[in-house]
Amino acid sequence: MTFTNLCVLGLGYIGLPTASTFATHGMHVVGVDVNPRVVETLQNGGLHIHEPGLRTLVQAALKSGNLSISTEPEEAEAFIIAVPTPFKEGKRADLSYVISASEAIAPYLREGNLVVLESTSPPRTTMDVVAPILERSGLKAGDDFHLAYSPERVLPGQILRELIDNARVIGGIDRASSEAGRDLYATFVRGEIICTTATTAEMVKLMENTYRDVNIAIANEFSRLAARFGVDVWEAIELANRHPRVDILRPGPGVGGHCISVDPWFLVEAAPDLTPLIATSRQVNDDQPQVVVDLLQEALGGLDGKRIAVLGLAYKPDVDDLRESPAVEIACRLAERGAEVIAYEPYKLDAEFPGISMAQSLDAALGGADGLALLVAHTPLRNLAPEEVAAKTKARIAVDAVNGWDPVAWEQAGFRLTRLGVGI
Numbered sequence: 001m002t003f004t005n006l007c008v009l010g011l012g013y014i015g016l017p018t019a020s021t022f023a024t025h026g027m028h029v030v031g032v033d034v035n036p037r038v039v040e041t042l043q044n045g046g047l048h049i050h051e052p053g054l055r056t057l058v059q060a061a062l063k064s065g066n067l068s069i070s071t072e073p074e075e076a077e078a079f080i081i082a083v084p085t086p087f088k089e090g091k092r093a094d095l096s097y098v099i100s101a102s103e104a105i106a107p108y109l110r111e112g113n114l115v116v117l118e119s120t121s122p123p124r125t126t127m128d129v130v131a132p133i134l135e136r137s138g139l140k141a142g143d144d145f146h147l148a149y150s151p152e153r154v155l156p157g158q159i160l161r162e163l164i165d166n167a168r169v170i171g172g173i174d175r176a177s178s179e180a181g182r183d184l185y186a187t188f189v190r191g192e193i194i195c196t197t198a199t200t201a202e203m204v205k206l207m208e209n210t211y212r213d214v215n216i217a218i219a220n221e222f223s224r225l226a227a228r229f230g231v232d233v234w235e236a237i238e239l240a241n242r243h244p245r246v247d248i249l250r251p252g253p254g255v256g257g258h259c260i261s262v263d264p265w266f267l268v269e270a271a272p273d274l275t276p277l278i279a280t281s282r283q284v285n286d287d288q289p290q291v292v293v294d295l296l297q298e299a300l301g302g303l304d305g306k307r308i309a310v311l312g313l314a315y316k317p318d319v320d321d322l323r324e325s326p327a328v329e330i331a332c333r334l335a336e337r338g339a340e341v342i343a344y345e346p347y348k349l350d351a352e353f354p355g356i357s358m359a360q361s362l363d364a365a366l367g368g369a370d371g372l373a374l375l376v377a378h379t380p381l382r383n384l385a386p387e388e389v390a391a392k393t394k395a396r397i398a399v400d401a402v403n404g405w406d407p408v409a410w411e412q413a414g415f416r417l418t419r420l421g422v423g424i
């Protein structure tokens, strides 16, 4: 099939780069978002999210006349749904955005169209949730229009390159739908495009993120065992990874972000009887912030009234994303236990959390602190020189939850350094 126009619903981290890339490859694209602030910002030449290179790409797409921004869908040959799929109370998938986007498309659906769901979704969502809503148009999925699921695997920070270069899986509800999806993405994808079924494609995305979550959980459990048995887990992992078929990931303060810490629950919810390992791994990773809080409590001889400089709040190094971040969880728990928390997040100085003061500089966080907690391995925090830190604070107790600091150097500078996963 050939496509000349397209409607993309959801203009966030996934939808906006996707819509703009199609537009700069010659497709006429209407980008739709229900958030009027997003639409207004984009229509005025602004950008509401941060991603390297995105501003230039969006401006080029708008300037070419191929991309327009709207709050309403319109008739098109193809529709892509890239709306959020967070979890709600009880760790259950919140499909309300996928449902409302499908409902918004139905009135504009015509014979021969293609609809692709890109949002990370529980197994069978395309077949059991999206298809019936689109069929309210009077058209039958498979017979009258094509329907497919295509997972997005881009890495924030590298989205524009990975969108084009990554291999892409297209799962159609039938063969013709997979092939239509393949033809659509062939507009710009340089990576391999592999066709499969819709439910396989949904599973692929969930399996990728669950695989990482379970592997991080075992690393976290190893760190607890090492601490108990007087072993340095970082040394032990390095040695174990010399085995040609072993590749243990890094332990840390927990798992965050809106993908890996969320998506495994979609599998647990869909089949609780089949997912004891996945559920337990999620629990292990969710318990990890408390392990760090306990380490700080022990290192400082109690938390009540202690002023703690929390270094880093993001969910992983060198990004500004604080969603589901274990570092935020740790900071909040410290404050609940009576500590005075001064947090320094170099990539998001204006973050706001109840009970936590945000330092506008490293010096402001360090001054007056009783203890330091390194919670994110941001490059500028890992590279801190301990003797320079020592000159800026009276604190001589530090906890490193990410193996970011050299223990010998920090101890030589006068700090008592407690590291996650290191027994005495």
Ligand SMILES: NC(=O)c1ccc[n+]([C@@H]2O[C@H](COP(=O)([O-])OP(=O)(O)OC[C@H]3O[C@@H](n4cnc5c(N)ncnc54)[C@H](O)[C@@H]3O)[C@@H](O)[C@H]2O)c1
Residues within 6 Å of the ligand: 009, 010, 011, 012, 013, 014, 015, 032, 033, 034, 035, 038, 082, 083, 084, 085, 097, 100, 101, 102, 104, 118, 119, 120, 121, 152, 153, 154, 155, 156, 258, 259
């Ligand atoms: N961000 C990533 O790195 C990433 C990676 C892989 C997969 N995903 C998945 O992609 C999906 C989208 O994620 P995101 O990060 O782009 O989300 P986002 O929150 O950045 O953007 C989603 C946008 O959709 C809009 N929206 C909500 N309901 C809508 C509707 N009915 N019609 C039109 N617009 C609507 C929102 O206003 C928002 O602007 C999610 O399922 C996510 O899990 C994200």
